[in-house]
Amino acid sequence: MTKLEVLTENRNRANDYVHEVYELVKKRNPDEKEFLQATREIFDSLRPVFAKHPEYIANGILERITEPERIISFRVAWEDDKGKVQVNRGFRVQFNSDLGPYKGGIRFHPSVNSSIMKFLAFEQIFKNALTGQPIGAGKGGSDFDPKGKSDREIMRFTQSFMTELSKHIGPDIDVPAGDIGVGKREIGYMFGQYNRLKGGYEAGVLTGKDPNHGGSLGRKEATGYGTVYFVEEMLNEYGQSIEGKTVIVSGSGNVSTYAMEKAQQLGAKVIACSDSDGYIVDSEGINLATVKRLKEVENKRIADYMKDHPNAEYHPDCSDIWSVACDIALPCATQNEIDEISAHTLIGNGVIAIGEGANMPCTIEAINLFHENRVLFAPAKAANAGGVAVSAMEMSQNSMRLSWTEAEVDERLKVVMHNIFESCKKAAENYGHPGNFAMGANIAGFLKVANAMVAHGIR
Ligand code: NDP
Ligand code: 2IT
Numbered sequence: 001m002t003k004l005e006v007l008t009e010n011r012n013r014a015n016d017y018v019h020e021v022y023e024l025v026k027k028r029n030p031d032e033k034e035f036l037q038a039t040r041e042i043f044d045s046l047r048p049v050f051a052k053h054p055e056y057i058a059n060g061i062l063e064r065i066t067e068p069e070r071i072i073s074f075r076v077a078w079e080d081d082k083g084k085v086q087v088n089r090g091f092r093v094q095f096n097s098d099l100g101p102y103k104g105g106i107r108f109h110p111s112v113n114s115s116i117m118k119f120l121a122f123e124q125i126f127k128n129a130l131t132g133q134p135i136g137a138g139k140g141g142s143d144f145d146p147k148g149k150s151d152r153e154i155m156r157f158t159q160s161f162m163t164e165l166s167k168h169i170g171p172d173i174d175v176p177a178g179d180i181g182v183g184k185r186e187i188g189y190m191f192g193q194y195n196r197l198k199g200g201y202e203a204g205v206l207t208g209k210d211p212n213h214g215g216s217l218g219r220k221e222a223t224g225y226g227t228v229y230f231v232e233e234m235l236n237e238y239g240q241s242i243e244g245k246t247v248i249v250s251g252s253g254n255v256s257t258y259a260m261e262k263a264q265q266l267g268a269k270v271i272a273c274s275d276s277d278g279y280i281v282d283s284e285g286i287n288l289a290t291v292k293r294l295k296e297v298e299n300k301r302i303a304d305y306m307k308d309h310p311n312a313e314y315h316p317d318c319s320d321i322w323s324v325a326c327d328i329a330l331p332c333a334t335q336n337e338i339d340e341i342s343a344h345t346l347i348g349n350g351v352i353a354i355g356e357g358a359n360m361p362c363t364i365e366a367i368n369l370f371h372e373n374r375v376l377f378a379p380a381k382a383a384n385a386g387g388v389a390v391s392a393m394e395m396s397q398n399s400m401r402l403s404w405t406e407a408e409v410d411e412r413l414k415v416v417m418h419n420i421f422e423s424c425k426k427a428a429e430n431y432g433h434p435g436n437f438a439m440g441a442n443i444a445g446f447l448k449v450a451n452a453m454v455a456h457g458i459r
Contacts, residue, residue: 014054017050018050029118038119039122041360048431049447059453071117074164076144078153078157081152091139094138094174107182112142129445131416135388142157207394208394218390219409224261225258226389227332230421234355246327248272250337251275251334252274256332272321272324275301277316278302278317278318327352331354332357336361357380389413
């Protein structure tokens, strides 16, 4: 056979393999649309990898990497303030442990179901691999809605949730952290309950703890800061920077707040942010002190921003935030917030870069449109990996029983984000798609895990 014939045969075999495994995954998970979306997005990137490395086909890597090692689903019964019994469903998806203990957040949101848990845990495999740290991948959560619950209700619920979860986690087994609806308060209650049940103090069982008792300085800021560091690396690559740019950020939670803070520190003008009820536009620049007070202290809605800043505008449909003209858009709220229509609007308004702070905030069609229109695109698995990276640093500090300064953590975070950017860039170039950082992230993350899976044998 000529060289060209061999190449063609390898490419055809890779395409058939990806197609066959995707059909299998669809058959096995028929109603899990978010999980199927996440697998399809990865699969599309990996064709050139299987063409170049048929050994991954022989090792059944795709068949194995798409089936979680373990899924735990459990009843969480608790009593509300009125004495009524409430029942929620709890999950922990332990997806892959080839690089280290399962690692990933816990989400409390009424939309939580098996598909959402699995897509998040699946994405975590590649994200955690990209950090270069020794962490496997998992995700957990519950369909519990923290909105409108009293502090005591939150405590009773999290204690009940942890009573079951504690049987399945541990500092060398599985180390959860926060995500939507889970911050340092919830982590604190879960940590207390875990230690109570174990009869000891196991600092490294959870990350995202309060830095005053066991947590790492800089963890709260890490995801948002890391997203902006990645976007800045990407802009620098093309001779640009975030300074002087107009930015919009969806959400006003943990990731959004610190993405806005870092963007402002680097000289950008952030003009819009949101919550699930609506969005605000402040053409003078969002006053972050007000947002932090409303969201971190008073538990208020973003609409309340108007009381302090009457010149701003409030719009009651959060998904419309993408109609605000900007240079850079940072979706930092939830999955699938930017669809094809929003992507068209952003492109029409001249957006130059997108940075995914949230997990899978853009649909596949939206991502394709950004690439087709030469909009720089920072994919979630790479751009928001700073959070879990600093979580892994929290694990290190807990093991060593010492604490790094905030400056030290931030310095390490910058190095991690720089290395992730370089890995994505190189993988994209090596596999024939320079500048496609989404493909680069998928390929670089995949190679790291796939090599470990080959080394560890078929299991
Ligand atoms: P928070 O709970 O702190 O904030 C979430 C924000 O998004 C809130 O403003 C919330 O509004 C809004 N939001 C949530 N769900 C929806 C929805 N269905 N529609 C519209 N708005 C919504 O969560 P985080 O900031 O921690 O997480 C945000 C995203 O970042 C998630 O995708 C998460 O998986 C991802 N992520 C988080 C990391 C972390 O370290 N925390 C690390 C990496 C990724 P409201 O309050 O009204 O519900
Ligand atoms: O999606 C994520 O990476 C997180 N929610 C953070 C996980 C972690 O273990 O810090």
